[in-house]
Amino acid sequence: MNIDYPVLEYPTKVTSYNLDKVPSLEGTLLGIKGQYLIFDSGVINIRKYTAYHVEVTH
Numbered sequence: 001m002n003i004d005y006p007v008l009e010y011p012t013k014v015t016s017y018n019l020d021k022v023p024s025l026e027g028t029l030l031g032i033k034g035q036y037l038i039f040d041s042g043v044i045n046i047r048k049y050t051a052y053h054v055e056v057t058h
Helices: none
Strands: 029-033 036-039 042-045
């Protein structure tokens, strides 16, 4: 399964989230670039959380 989600807009200030410290994140997914999920409020390096269970809702 391939997910194609081009980056239409980059956040003005890049904040990297740590799911170990803050297990819940809310925001609008702006795009996917490599291993990064880019949200309107920051980015997540998804490779760092390979063994985690992640739930995405809309």
